[in-house]
Amino acid sequence: MLSVENLSVRYRQNLALEQSSLKVQPQRIVGIIGPNGAGKSTFIKAVLDLISHTGTVTYNDRPLKGQMKRVAYVPQRTAVDWDYPATVEDVVMMGRCIHIGWLRWASAQDRAIVRESLARVGMESFAERQIGELSGGQQQRVFIARALAQKADLLFFDEPFVGVDQTSEAIIFQIFEELRNENKTLMVVNHDLGEAVSHYDDILLLKNRIIAFGPRETVFNDQNLALAYGGKLSRFVDSDGSTVVLS
Amino acid sequence: MNLVQLLVDPLQYGFMQRALISALLVGTICAITGSYLIVRRLSMLGDAVSRAVMPGLAIAFLLGANIFFGAFIAGVVATGLIGAIHTNSKIKEDTAMGIVFSSFFSFGIILITKIQKDNKIDLNHFLFGNILGVSESDLITTLVISVIVIATICLIYKELLFHSFDPLGAKSVGLPVQALNLIVMSLIAATIVASMQSVGVILVIALMLGPGSTAFLLTKKLKTMMLLSVAVGAVSSTVGLYLSYYLDISSGPAVVMVSTVFFILSFLFSPRQGLLTHFLHNGQDEASVSGSLAEEVYKQ
Numbered sequence: 001m002l003s004v005e006n007l008s009v010r011y012r013q014n015l016a017l018e019q020s021s022l023k024v025q026p027q028r029i030v031g032i033i034g035p036n037g038a039g040k041s042t043f044i045k046a047v048l049d050l051i052s053h054t055g056t057v058t059y060n061d062r063p064l065k066g067q068m069k070r071v072a073y074v075p076q077r078t079a080v081d082w083d084y085p086a087t088v089e090d091v092v093m094m095g096r097c098i099h100i101g102w103l104r105w106a107s108a109q110d111r112a113i114v115r116e117s118l119a120r121v122g123m124e125s126f127a128e129r130q131i132g133e134l135s136g137g138q139q140q141r142v143f144i145a146r147a148l149a150q151k152a153d154l155l156f157f158d159e160p161f162v163g164v165d166q167t168s169e170a171i172i173f174q175i176f177e178e179l180r181n182e183n184k185t186l187m188v189v190n191h192d193l194g195e196a197v198s199h200y201d202d203i204l205l206l207k208n209r210i211i212a213f214g215p216r217e218t219v220f221n222d223q224n225l226a227l228a229y230g231g232k233l234s235r236f237v238d239s240d241g242s243t244v245v246l247s
Numbered sequence: 248m249n250l251v252q253l254l255v256d257p258l259q260y261g262f263m264q265r266a267l268i269s270a271l272l273v274g275t276i277c278a279i280t281g282s283y284l285i286v287r288r289l290s291m292l293g294d295a296v297s298r299a300v301m302p303g304l305a306i307a308f309l310l311g312a313n314i315f316f317g318a319f320i321a322g323v324v325a326t327g328l329i330g331a332i333h334t335n336s337k338i339k340e341d342t343a344m345g346i347v348f349s350s351f352f353s354f355g356i357i358l359i360t361k362i363q364k365d366n367k368i369d370l371n372h373f374l375f376g377n378i379l380g381v382s383e384s385d386l387i388t389t390l391v392i393s394v395i396v397i398a399t400i401c402l403i404y405k406e407l408l409f410h411s412f413d414p415l416g417a418k419s420v421g422l423p424v425q426a427l428n429l430i431v432m433s434l435i436a437a438t439i440v441a442s443m444q445s446v447g448v449i450l451v452i453a454l455m456l457g458p459g460s461t462a463f464l465l466t467k468k469l470k471t472m473m474l475l476s477v478a479v480g481a482v483s484s485t486v487g488l489y490l491s492y493y494l495d496i497s498s499g500p501a502v503v504m505v506s507t508v509f510f511i512l513s514f515l516f517s518p519r520q521g522l523l524t525h526f527l528h529n530g531q532d533e534a535s536v537s538g539s540l541a542e543e544v545y546k547q
Contacts, residue, residue: 048419068421075415083414084286085463085472094409098420103402130467150420 002047002064002185003080007055009039009046010128016042018209020055024187024202026153029180030190031200031216034228038206040189041076044156047187048073053106059154069098077139078160080113088142089127094115095149102193117148122171136166144172155179157188161196173199191227257492264447265386266378266488270502272393273442274454274484278462278476279400280438281455283431285463286472291341292326294452295348295431297439301324301355303363303449304373313441315388322436325351376447376499378488385444392441397432407431408469445484446499456484457506464517479509479538 002024009017017039024030029207032040049065050073057064064071071195072095095117096110100217118124121141131139140160147155162167176186176199190196197203203219205211205228257263258506284293302320307317332343359370372380381389400407410417410427435455442451458479461471466472487502494501516522528547 045415050415050418068419071419073416073419075413079415081286081288082411085466085469086408086412087468090408090468091412092411093405094416096404097409097417098422100405102406106405146416156419 001060003058003061004047005056006059007043007046007053007057009051009053011040016208017053017206018205020210022204022210022213024185026126026185027180027183028201029176029186029188029199030195030202030204031203032187032213033193033197034206036191037208038228039208040191040206042157043204043206044073044158044187044189048156065156070153072150072152072155074140074143074147074155074157074160077136077163078137079158082139084131086131088118088123088125088129088131088134089114091142092145092149095146098150113149113151114145118142118146120148121145121175121223129158133166135168136163137165140164141168141171144175148175153184155184155186157186157193159189161190161192166225169196253493254348254489257489261310261487262379262381263492266498267379267471267485269378269386269389269445270484270488270498271481273445274458274482274502275392276396276438277442277446277451277454278480278501279473280396280431280435281457281459281480282462282469282473282476283407283411284435284455285459286469287431290431290452290456291344291437292329292469293435293439293455295329295344296322296436297448297451298355299351300436300439301373302351302358303355304443305355305358307375307509308362308366308368309358315390315392315443318440318443319433319436321351321355322439323472325435326432326436326537362423366496373443374443374447375497376443376450378445378491378498381444387445389441392437396437396441400429403430404470413471446536448504450499450503453481453503454483454506457503458511461506461510461513464513464520479506483509 004023005021007017007020008015019041032043034040042051044056045051047057047064048071049057059067061069092114093106093110096106096113100106100110115124115127118127121144123138123141123145126134126138126142131142134142144160160172164172173196176188179186182202188200197220199215200216202214203216204213205219206225207228211228212219258267281293284290300322303321303324304314304318305526306321307314310317329343329347332338332346333340338346356370359368359373362368363370369377371377406417406422406427407430410422410424411431414424417427438455439451440447442454446454456477461479462472463476465476483506484502487505488498490496490505491498491501513521515521518524
């Protein structure tokens with residue numbers, strides 16, 4: 001179980017995230033939603049100790065800081081330099097880096113894990129491509145493969161669906177569900193309130209503090225959304241019965 | 248005189264043999280650490296550090312200590328100061344670099360011009376290099392630094408790759424990113440120090456960036472970028488050295504101009520990115536576009 005207590009983040013004078021506490025059960029896909037500037041990415045980065053913060057984060061009752069091997073983080077696509085001289089295989093092999101350990105080289109087993117991970121996201125035939133030569137969806141799948149290669153138990157994704165095509169989105173959601181069923185915990189930042197929401201087991205609704213957290217059915221309602229988004233949100237049912245939300 | 252004689256004749260002199268070995272070593276390590284500067288977008292920091300080493304070597308000379316060690320310390324201190332200024336104020340990193348390197352550089356020049364009056368030490372040699380004056384002990388220093396730089400990079404290559412590609416990702420799995428940063432900065436400072444004698448502090452940045460960016464345009468893996476960069480760096484250094492010998496020109500600028508020629512060729516003719524490559528292929532592209540248009544029309 002991932003347990004977050006009193007997490008706060010300040011950027012200069014501004015409070016980006018205030019006194020946030022929650023407990024995430026294993027085997028859940030948690031969607032982190034909220035308006036722009038609500039602190040969604042900040043929340044993930046603070047949990048992973050990538051930015052300075054106050055509060056504590058534990059995983060299975062021990063500080064998460066000492067168990068980073070079990071954590072995979074997929075950054076926002078815009079945070080990556082796609083001109084970097086690395087192939088698809090290089091990037092996925094980074095997921096093995098911490099397992100291989102210092103002063104050692106990748107073994108045949110590591111290479112096999114990289115191949116398997118690539119196959120799972122349908123990217124095995126792109127292994128030798130430079131990462132900048134891929135489409136947005138393919139790039140995201142490569143990063144998911146890196147998280148798979150890492151064999152992490154806790155996976156964090158920052159806006160994985162931005163600039164991603166339909167095929168890739170479907171593949172990614174399918175992998176999320178498989179991972180959940182393998183007893184892993186996933187936390188996914190997503191600003192999209194449309195159909196995507198139905199894939200999450202739990203919803204964490206943020207607006208610089210936790211507005212609501214819990215199972216999707218109980219949290220994802222007009223009242224909570226109005227609290228997070230103010231009056232700028234309208235929700236209506238489409239002709240095919242799905243819910244459409246405009247903010 | 249044939250080509251072989253042209254190449255071999257100068258090597259009958261001890262100073263030319265030392266110069267050649269020094270040029271090859273410097274070309275190699277500049278190419279390797281320069282590749283990190285390029286992929287991490289730290290080129291300006293490399294430039295700043297290269298000038299900031301001046302006061303360190305002057306102070307070390309005054310104290311009778313190893314001038315290479317003094318220069319290295321000054322380079323590392325300057326890097327630390329740049330970081331301290333921009334994290335503790337609203338001054339951005341580029342401005343912090345400008346302030347620190349120009350102050351260090353000025354202080355270094357004042358010290359060296361003072362020392363110059365009483366000692367046999369020449370400011371110009373540090374600024375622009377004097378590869379033909381490489382002594383045996385200079386060569387040993389360069390060799391030791393080169394071995395340390397190359398060995399370090401071989402040993403922690405995969406961690407440096409991860410960290411330079413995705414610093415946040417590397418930190419999230421628990422890699423010691425601060426330590427990796429410090430190691431890279433130290434390797435860069437060490438490379439600059441080892442290169443002072445042959446290319447000088449003003450131009451060392453060119454030898455770090457020229458071969459690296461030539462290779463960057465031609466490769467898709469960091470490892471091959473580094474290897475190709477080493478080849479370009481070593482050839483540039485050697486050719487530059489011979490030009491310097493035969494044309495009686497300063498060694499540093501000669502080496503840099505050769506590496507610039509390589510960069511221009513790569514910029515124009517790189518198969519995937521070259522400016523002229525696109526230009527030459529455009530004719531064919533247009534043909535294929537009209538071809539596919541014809542196909543569309545045919546389908547309808």
